[in-house]
Amino acid sequence: MENIPRDKLLGIYECMLRIREFENKIYYLFIDGFIPGTIHLYQGQEAVAAGVCANLRKDDVITSTHRPHGHAIAKGVPSGSLMAEIFGKSTGCCKGKGGSMHVGDIDVGMPPAIAIVAGGIPVAAGMALAFKFQKKNSVAVSFFGEGATNEGVFHETLNMASLWNLPVVYICENNLYAASTHIEKAFKITDIAKRADAYGMPGRTVDGNDAVAVYSAAKEAVEQARAGKGPSLLVCNTYRHGGHSRGDACTYRPKGEKEEWLKKDPLIIMENMLLEAKLLSADGIKAMKEKAEQEMIEASEFAKASPLPAPEQALEDLWA
Amino acid sequence: MREIAYWQALNEALQEEMERDPNVFLLGEDIGVYGGAYGVTRGLLEKYGPERVMDTAISESAITGAAIGAAMMGKRPVAEIMYVDFMGQAMDQLCNQAAKIRYMFGGKFKAPMVMRTEGGAGRTLGAHHSQSLEHWFTGIPGLKVVMPSTPADAKGLLKASIRDDNPVVFIEHKMLYKEKGPVPDGDHVVPLGVADVKRQGKDVTVVSYSRTVLVALEAAKILEAEGIDVEVIDVRTLAPLDIKTIVDSVKKTNRAVVAHEACKTGGFGGEIGMQIIENAFDYLDGPVKRVAAIDVPIPKSPVLEQYVIPTKDSIIKAVKEALA
Numbered sequence A: 001m002e003n004i005p006r007d008k009l010l011g012i013y014e015c016m017l018r019i020r021e022f023e024n025k026i027y028y029l030f031i032d033g034f035i036p037g038t039i040h041l042y043q044g045q046e047a048v049a050a051g052v053c054a055n056l057r058k059d060d061v062i063t064s065t066h067r068p069h070g071h072a073i074a075k076g077v078p079s080g081s082l083m084a085e086i087f088g089k090s091t092g093c094c095k096g097k098g099g100s101m102h103v104g105d106i107d108v109g110m111p112p113a114i115a116i117v118a119g120g121i122p123v124a125a126g127m128a129l130a131f132k133f134q135k136k137n138s139v140a141v142s143f144f145g146e147g148a149t150n151e152g153v154f155h156e157t158l159n160m161a162s163l164w165n166l167p168v169v170y171i172c173e174n175n176l177y178a179a180s181t182h183i184e185k186a187f188k189i190t191d192i193a194k195r196a197d198a199y200g201m202p203g204r205t206v207d208g209n210d211a212v213a214v215y216s217a218a219k220e221a222v223e224q225a226r227a228g229k230g231p232s233l234l235v236c237n238t239y240r241h242g243g244h245s246r247g248d249a250c251t252y253r254p255k256g257e258k259e260e261w262l263k264k265d266p267l268i269i270m271e272n273m274l275l276e277a278k279l280l281s282a283d284g285i286k287a288m289k290e291k292a293e294q295e296m297i298e299a300s301e302f303a304k305a306s307p308l309p310a311p312e313q314a315l316e317d318l319w320a
Numbered sequence B: 001m002r003e004i005a006y007w008q009a010l011n012e013a014l015q016e017e018m019e020r021d022p023n024v025f026l027l028g029e030d031i032g033v034y035g036g037a038y039g040v041t042r043g044l045l046e047k048y049g050p051e052r053v054m055d056t057a058i059s060e061s062a063i064t065g066a067a068i069g070a071a072m073m074g075k076r077p078v079a080e081i082m083y084v085d086f087m088g089q090a091m092d093q094l095c096n097q098a099a100k101i102r103y104m105f106g107g108k109f110k111a112p113m114v115m116r117t118e119g120g121a122g123r124t125l126g127a128h129h130s131q132s133l134e135h136w137f138t139g140i141p142g143l144k145v146v147m148p149s150t151p152a153d154a155k156g157l158l159k160a161s162i163r164d165d166n167p168v169v170f171i172e173h174k175m176l177y178k179e180k181g182p183v184p185d186g187d188h189v190v191p192l193g194v195a196d197v198k199r200q201g202k203d204v205t206v207v208s209y210s211r212t213v214l215v216a217l218e219a220a221k222i223l224e225a226e227g228i229d230v231e232v233i234d235v236r237t238l239a240p241l242d243i244k245t246i247v248d249s250v251k252k253t254n255r256a257v258v259a260h261e262a263c264k265t266g267g268f269g270g271e272i273g274m275q276i277i278e279n280a281f282d283y284l285d286g287p288v289k290r291v292a293a294i295d296v297p298i299p300k301s302p303v304l305e306q307y308v309i310p311t312k313d314s315i316i317k318a319v320k321e322a323l324a
Helices: A005-033 A046-051 A068-075 A079-087 A120-133 A146-150 A153-165 A192-199 A211-226 A257-263 A268-275 A282-305 A311-315 B008-020 B045-048 B060-072 B084-098 B136-139 B151-163 B211-225 B243-253 B268-283 B302-308 B312-323
Strands: A061-063 A141-145 A168-174 A203-207 A231-236 B004-007 B024-028 B053-055 B075-079 B114-119 B142-144 B168-174 B180-181 B196-199 B205-207 B230-232 B236-240 B256-263 B289-293
Touching: A005 A046, A005 A068, A005 A079, A005 A211, A005 A268, A046 A068, A046 A141, A046 A211, A046 A231, A046 A268, A061 A120, A061 A153, A061 A282, A068 B236, A079 A282, A120 A141, A120 A153, A120 A168, A120 B268, A141 A146, A146 A192, A153 A192, A168 A192, A168 A211, A168 A268, A192 A203, A192 A231, A203 A211, A211 A268, A231 B136, A231 B289, A231 B312, A282 B180, A311 B024, A311 B045, A311 B075, A311 B142, A311 B302, B004 B084, B004 B151, B008 B024, B008 B045, B008 B075, B008 B302, B024 B060, B053 B302, B060 B084, B075 B084, B084 B136, B084 B256, B114 B151, B114 B205, B136 B142, B136 B168, B136 B236, B136 B256, B136 B268, B142 B151, B151 B168, B196 B211, B196 B243, B205 B211, B205 B243, B205 B312, B211 B230, B211 B256, B211 B289, B211 B312, B243 B256, B268 B289
Parallel strands: A061 A141, A141 A168, A168 A231, A203 A231, B024 B053, B024 B075, B075 B114, B114 B168, B142 B168, B205 B230, B205 B256, B256 B289
Antiparallel strands: B004 B180, B142 B236, B196 B230
């Protein structure tokens, strides 16, 4: 942590706060009936998106999942257009056609999130392949849950990406549950990072609730990819505070498990670090929280005030 | 008759078949502890244990292949793929293995398995969780395709599917799970390949399946007030298709409309319409009309989603065009 500039650390913390505030806001807006469909919230996993994306440039790209709000914020999708998209409004980042599970903004390097499990893994390799052809030193980063590593396409792609030495980084967010299915019921192994060995790429595991640890590990992986030294797999162990989707009461979780993880809340860990290192005061934290809160109030006002798309807009955008 | 919801009817069918035949077992994502994304397998893990209600990893291709292999060796698997949109991950096993295994071995094997899945729009879940893809499967000889619209049919057709000696793709609709309807007591089995006249009428035949049957029945009620008598046929089983019931109806009404939620181009309505033309051309007093989703991915925003999928108004319009 000593060798990470203060601005970088504050930037990561601010990003985490913004994600938390955004998701908290969405949670209540959903209950209040502003959001159609369903939502998959990211509270608890903020350190991953924030820590990884702090290493990325605007011309780097990411792929995301059915749980994409945190990745979108961390990659720089403006909170207003993000929220409007989740509302299904015409001012949304996908004009209301994508919705919560498909947010993205290519201007900041995020194609629409892919809600088919593992669907983004090969797409990221393809984007990295293009960068390689084009001799750009941009990097593709793919986020996915531990459940996705049991899809065939994960294995197919890691082999190919390694063989072709692609500038891609695979970020596995291990939050213990694939929807309701605990990792012990879906894996014989306990260390998912070992799967990288089978494809000849480095695999590492970090505490996914420790944003500084995530940042540092991702920095290495991103620098390696950018330098033309090939892909890697980084497993971030974390926990989602809420259910899989809005209707999930988490009855499959053992009693007390969530409470244990709440003690390891990534925001608390980060705040304590910043306070101890005297990089930020309690007042400074309060001010940053208020700023994030204010931003998300404004985002929700923007989304509420935005018009719905005209029905005929359904006919647009099919063909290039 | 007692009324139960579509999901309960499916749940009963699974339980009764598991009781009847110890070879029947279930596998799929989140079907055990969670009881299925739409609750169809609720309570079954507790009752039958983890060997017969298997929660799996997120591995659709392996789920499907494992079902095929187990079926070939004498088990009767019922695999669940959470959304029909995820079938892309299972297609090789289903279309190249399950559908062909018997035929390619000259009839030596059978693969008696059911792939339960659900599809359809209406919950504004966006383009990866709202599709109607039945025509992917109807184009593969060797697969039976079933799409029930009512709780009674859901129960009876699922029981028949489990007992069938062939691979059956059983597609439920996400907007029907909570719909209630009368379901007979006892061993209620609805044979595959038999359509059902859901409403008798003399002026025009509307052929449909799954949720769109309910939309067609609503449209028929409105048209009745305008003096138009609509016959609504629920094909129930797309493959094999009971064309006789459809043609008999068209011979009576001389007008036909085909309605479904899948996109128009390449949708199964084209097949039904063509078979009507092949078999009842001389009886038709006008062109066969199609009501289907617009040929775009299902968009998220509720206004866009509703614009894209068929409504009772679009069926009413098509009926009037068929009668014009």
